[in-house]
Amino acid sequence: xxxxxxxxxxxxxxxxLAFVIWDSIFNGVTSWVQKLxxxxxxxxxxxxxxxxxxxxxRRPFPGGHDEFTNKTWKQATNSEMHCLxxxxxxxxxxxxxxxxxGLSNGWDSIFEYLAGFVCGLFIFQALMMRGMxxxxxxxxxxxxxxxxxxxxxxxxxxxxxxxxxxxxxxxxSTDPVSAEFWFRMSIASIAGLITAFPVxxxxxxxxxxxxxxxxxxxxxxxxxxxxxxxMMEGMSTHMHGxxxxxxxxxxxxxxxxxxxxxxxxxxxxxxxxxxxxAGLVTDMFVPIRFGLTN
Numbered sequence: 491x492x493x494x495x496x497x498x499x500x501x502x503x504x505x506x507l508a509f510v511i512w513d514s515i516f517n518g519v520t521s522w523v524q525k526l527x528x529x530x531x532x533x534x535x536x537x538x539x540x541x542x543x544x545x546x547x548r549r550p551f552p553g554g555h556d557e558f559t560n561k562t563w564k565q566a567t568n569s570e571m572h573c574l575x576x577x578x579x580x581x582x583x584x585x586x587x588x589x590x591x592g593l594s595n596g597w598d599s600i601f602e603y604l605a606g607f608v609c610g611l612f613i614f615q616a617l618m619m620r621g622m623x624x625x626x627x628x629x630x631x632x633x634x635x636x637x638x639x640x641x642x643x644x645x646x647x648x649x650x651x652x653x654x655x656x657x658x659x660x661x662x663s664t665d666p667v668s669a670e671f672w673f674r675m676s677i678a679s680i681a682g683l684i685t686a687f688p689v690x691x692x693x694x695x696x697x698x699x700x701x702x703x704x705x706x707x708x709x710x711x712x713x714x715x716x717x718x719x720x721m722m723e724g725m726s727t728h729m730h731g732x733x734x735x736x737x738x739x740x741x742x743x744x745x746x747x748x749x750x751x752x753x754x755x756x757x758x759x760x761x762x763x764x765x766x767x768a769g770l771v772t773d774m775f776v777p778i779r780f781g782l783t784n
Contacts, residue, residue: 496673499536503676506540507532513548519555519708520547523618524568530575534582534679542567547702555709565701566691573641573686576614578679580606581649585675586666595657596780599650599769606646611638633746636754637699640689643761648685650765651772652678658776689761697747 510532514525528547532539546564549555584605588598615638616630623629656674657663663670693699769778
């Protein structure tokens, strides 16, 4: 039964991925970073990711993208794609390497966490989105650190426990050349998608992260709200921004809200607390050990 389920899943994933790639090329009106994020997420989450793409990002008809995406929950979903794409990519790469190291599941999880963090923050966020900050990479790291850290910890609070539990149930799923490995990673990515949505909703509603935005001139230039990543393509830094309820906040340079440093530190600590709690709950079902061998 498992083999049959995996076959169906992979067929649907291939079809979903092909559609999203095609649609991104011929119907996409968002930045290349947003498109890449959706392609990666659909590769990991299959038809579920494709369904969310249709529901929250795809332009339904020419001139309709702004109105279609003008809901906070849709903006939050698109915001989460940036984080999930980077985190999941780093974790998948690390998960393919850790079996060669012969470490216990505790050390495996730490290695995977660090890989997801590095890929999510330092590559997918700061490196790809440095155009938002006049091309200054370290400014991009500093400005995105808070929002991405709390979001990433919530993604990983779903992904890592799922990987540990399923890895114990399917010993062969730790082999990166097996179908079970990729099926396990898909389930883990879906779990991370679910656990990170609430914090991304709050971040977008609080103006601490941006969501899905239409590139100027791609759909309805007079009404479109421009994407921050558009500056990487040599566009003006003056743009429209989303309001806390998904509406337009008016003309002018896009300004994201900031929190006091003490509040940021407290919320980051809370997000690590969620991650630790997820580990403690996981340990109740599958012991988490730190040793040289599994």
